[in-house]
Amino acid sequence: MKIFKFLQLSLTIMLLASCSKVELEEVPPHLITSETLYTNYAGFDAGINGVYALIRQTDEGLNGGSSLTSDLFRLGTDNLVSNHQVSPFNVVTTQWVNTNNPSNDFYANSFAWLYKIVNASNTIIARAENPDIAWGGGTGNGTQNKQYVLANAKAARAWAYRHLTFLWGDVPLNLDEAKGSNIVTNWVRTPKAEIQKVMISDWRYAAQFIPLEPIPGRISKGAVEHYLAETYLVRNQLDSALFYANQVTGTANYKLITARYGVKKDKPGVAFMDMFIDGNTNREEGNTEALWVFQFAKQTVGGGANSFPKRHHISRYNSIRVGGVNPLRFTVERGGRGLGRNSLTKFAIDIYGKEDDRGSEFAIRKFFVLRNAAENAPAEADILPAGYKYGDTIHLSWTRDIAPGNVGVVNWPYSRKVEYVDSENISGDLDFKDQIHLRLADTYLLKAEILFKMNRAAEAAEVINIIRSRSHANPIGAADLSIDFILDERSRELVLEEDRRYTLLRTNKWIERTQRYNKNGGQFIVPRDALFPIPQVVINANLTQKMTQNEGY
Template sequence: MKIYINLISKKCLLLTGILLLMFSSCTKDVLKETPLDFLAPENAYSTVPGIKQGIGGLYAAVRQNWYYGPNDAVTQMYGIGTDLSYFGEDPASARFLTDYSTFLTPANSYSSIFWTWNYQLVQRANVLIEAIESSNAAIWSNEAQKNAYLAEAKFFRAFAYRILVSFYGDVPLVKEVVKSAKTDFVRAPKSEIYKLMEDDLTFATSKLPVPGKEEAPGRINQGAAWHMLSELYLTDSKYQLAVDAATKVIDGYGYALMTKRFGTRLGKDVFGSGDAYFDLFGYGNQNLTSNTESIWVIQVEPLVTGGLFAEGERAFGPAYYRMGNTPDGFPAFRGELVNGKYTGLSDTLGRPVSWIRPTNYVSYNIWRGNWNNDIRNAEHNIKRNFYYDSPSSKFHKKKIDFSLYPAGSRDALRDTTQYIYPYFMKFVDPLNHFTDPARSGGGQNHKDLYAIRLAVTLLIRAEAYVRLNNPNAAALDINKIRVRANATPVSSSDVNLDYILDERARELYGEEWRAITLRRMGKFVERVRLYNNNPKVPGLNIKDYNHLYPIPQSQIDLNIGAVIKQNPGY
C-alpha cells in the first residue's frame, strides 16, 4: 500500500512532491499507475481473502504500536506521565516522560508518535473502507459478511481518532483515502471528529458479530463497539446515551464478572492461594469461553512468527537482580540454574527493568481502609515482600530489608525506585516463560492482554451516572466490582469522579489508558501534580497547557497550503 500523506511521513511527502514536479508536463495516463505486478489496494483488496488480510493488518498495527515493544508510547498507555507511575530506572531521565517541561515539545519525536501512528491507522482503515464499499458484490457470501468487515475497519478508524482527539484536541478530519501529496490540512472541531466516531461505532454495533460468533479469538464484536460508543458518549457529554450504550454491553450479551477461580492457574499458585482476579491474568485464560469478563483481547502467541510478546515484566517490575549483595556481602540473588550456571534471575519474577514504577498513590494510598481484605491487594496480586536468594549468606530466605545495611552503603533512591517496589503480578507469568531461559524470559511473556473487559464498562457507566447526579446507581455498579474484590462496598454519598478514578486504579492499573480517562474527567493536570511523586521531578513539572500534546512541528512545517495552529503553550 502506498501512502502519500504528510500526516504520516515527511519523507513520503517530499518524495511525492518531487515526483509531481518532475512529471508536471506529462499526461494523466503517464502518471496513472496500473498495478500489474505489485500489490496495491486496487488488486490486493479485490477479494475477500485480500480484504481479510487488510483487516488483520489493522489488528497487527494496534498490537504492535500500543501493546508491544520497548517504546515510550507503550509506557504512556500504561500510565507513565499520569498519577499512576513514573520512570523508576532513572527518575531524572529525559526519556519516558519524567519532565513535561523538557519532554513535551513540538520537536520531540516521542510526542509525535501518537499523531503519526494514529493517522497511519486512519489511512489504512480508509483504504479498506473504500475497497469494501466499492467491491464487487459477487465476492461476498452475503451482505452481512461485507458489512461485518466494513464495521471492523470503521471501528479501528474510531479507535485512532479516540487517541488523536484526546491527545491533541481539534485535529484534521480525514475520512477518505489520501492518494496524492496534500499540504492543506486544517484542524476540525472535536465535535466533527466525535460525529464521525459516533457514525462509525453505531454502524459497528449492529454489523459486527455478536460475542461468541467472531471469526477468531481477538476479533472485535458488538460488545466492544457498544463499549467504545459508551465511552465516546461520555466524552461528548451525552451522559444518558453513555448509560444506555454501556447497558447494552452489561445486560445484552451474557457478560459477567468472574467471581470463581478458573483456568490454567488452578493448582499452580506461586505467591499465595490465588483468586478469580488473579486468574483473569493467567496465561491462556483471556480467550476461554468460560471467561465471561473478556470483551476484546489482544492476541499474543509464543513461538509463532509474528506472534510477538508482551513487555509486562520488563516494563512494570523492579530490577531486583541489580541490587547487589546481602548485608553480609554475598550476591543477593542466586537465581535459576541454566546450563550449569546460576543466572541471578528468578523465573517467578522474570527480568524487569523498572520502566514503570507505581506512585505511592497506587502502591499504598488507594488501599487504605481495605488493606487486608481487598483481594487485589493480596500478596499474590501485588508482591510487596522480596526475599534473599543466597545460600551462602546468613540472610538466605529472609525478607530484604535495606535498614540492615551499614549507613551510607546503599543508594536509597535506586533501592526504592529501581530495585525493590510493589510489583503488580497481573503483568507477570511466573514459571511460564517460553523463551530466553537464561534470563527468565528476558522481561517478556506471552499472555494475551485485555483491551476491554466488563469491569471497565461498569466503571464507564458509573461515571455516566455520577454526571447524571445519580450516585445510587453509580454505587451499585462500583460495588459489583468491589464485592468481587471482597472490598467494603462504597456508600453512594462517597461516590464522585475522584472515587471512580481511585477504583479504576485499583481494578485497572496498567490496563486502561489513564491519560485518556483523566482528560475526559478534566482532572489530568490536577492529579499529576497531586499524586505523581517522582522523587527527582515531583509532579513532573506539568503545566496547565500540558493537558494537550503539541502538534508535531514537522506537520505544521509541511502543511504549506494551510495553517495548522499550534496548541496553546507550545
C-alpha cells in the same frame, strides 16, 4: 533529517501501496497492492488483520524504539510514575517543561502510527464499495461479509481518532483513501467535537455488525458499545452514555470473573488475578470478562514483535542487594525479567483495604521468598546472604515516593498483572502473553461514573459494589461517593490497563491528581501539558497552509 511522508499521504504512511492501472499496465503477480488484494472477501479479511496488527502496537514499541507505545496515555499520571529514565517519554514525564516539545520523536511516531490506522481503515472502506468485489466465503453471505469488513474498519478508525483527540485535541479529519493523486498540503485541524460525531457514527455502524464473540484479537460488540458509552460521556450526553453502558453490562455473554478458573485454579491465588495468567486471558480460555484481547505468539507469522508491558513494569529485583550479594534469580514464579521503567506510585500501592484481593500478594508483588534450586527450577537457587536461609523473606520497600533523589529504585513493588516468562529464556525480557485490552469491569465503572454525574449516587454505589464484592472489598454507600472515589476505584481495579490519562482528562482531574500523587514529574506539570504538542514535522509538512500549534508550545 527524517522525511515523514505520512502527512503528504493523508498524514500517514500507507499500509498498502496504491498502484494506478494507468501507470502500470501489468502488476507482477508476486506484488501485493490495493488493486490485487482488495478483490474478494479473503483479501479484505487480510487487510483487516493488518489493521489489527497496527492496533496491537499499543503494547509494543514504535519503530524499534524503547518507549512502550501505551506510555503516552498511561505514564505520567497519578498511579504510574517513571522510575528508570531510559526512554524519551520517561524523560518527558519526569521533567515536562522544555522536554515536552513538538520535536520529540515519540510524538511524531505516535501521531504517524495512529494515522496509519486511519488510512488503512479508509482504504478498506473505500475499496469495499467497488461493485466487482467477490464477497463470497467467510461465515456469512456476501452482504453480511461486506458489512462485517466495513464494521471492523470503521471501529478501527474511530479507535484511532479516540486517541488522537484525547492526546492532541483538534486534529485533521480524513475520511478518504490516501492516493498519490490526492496529496494534501493544506490540512486544517477539525474541532474534536466534530470528530467525536464521526467516531459515534462509525461505532454505531460497527455495533450492528460486529459479533458479541469476536475472532480472537478483534474487537467485540461489547467493546464497541463501551467506547460509545465513553464518547457520549465525554460529550456529556448522559442518557446515551448510560444506554450503551447498559447494553454491555446487560449482555449475558459478558460476565465478571468471580470464581477461580483456568491453568492455575488449584494453586494459591484469587479469582481477580486468574484472567491475567498466560493461558487464561482469552474468552476461549474461560475469560468471560474480556471484551478485547490482543494476540501475541512467539516466532509466529503475525504473532507480533513482542509486547513491552512486562519489561517496562516488573522491577529489577535481581539487582536488590542484601548483605553484599544479589540474592534473587529470575524465575517463572517471579514473572521473569523486568526493567522497571514505569512503576506504581506510592498512592497506587497504598490505596487498597487489607481485605481487598486487588491489593493482595497475588496481585501486587511486595516480597520475595528465598528459594532453593528445586523450587526455582529450571532457574538456579537463590544466593543466600549471610544469616539467611531458604524460606526467608525479602521485603520490598515503598515507604518513600519515587521522586528526585529516589529514582532507579530496584526493590519497588509491582503489579503481577504483567508477569510472564518465556520458558525457553527465563532471563529474557520478551513477552508473548496475550494482553487484555478492555474488559467488562471497566464498563461497570464507566457506568457508575455516568450514574454519579446524573445525580444517581445510590445506583452508582450499587454498581461499584458489584466490582468491589468480587475482590472482597468492603461495600460502600452513596455518601462515600465522589468523583475522586470513583477515580480511586478505577485505579484499584484497572491500574496498568486503562488509559489513565484519558480518564483523568475526562474528569478534569489529570493536573490535580498527578501533581498530588506523582512525585517524580507531577510537580512540573502546567495546564498546557493536558494536550501534547502537534509534532513539528507535521506542521512543517503542511506546505501550503499554516497549521496551528496547541496553546503554550
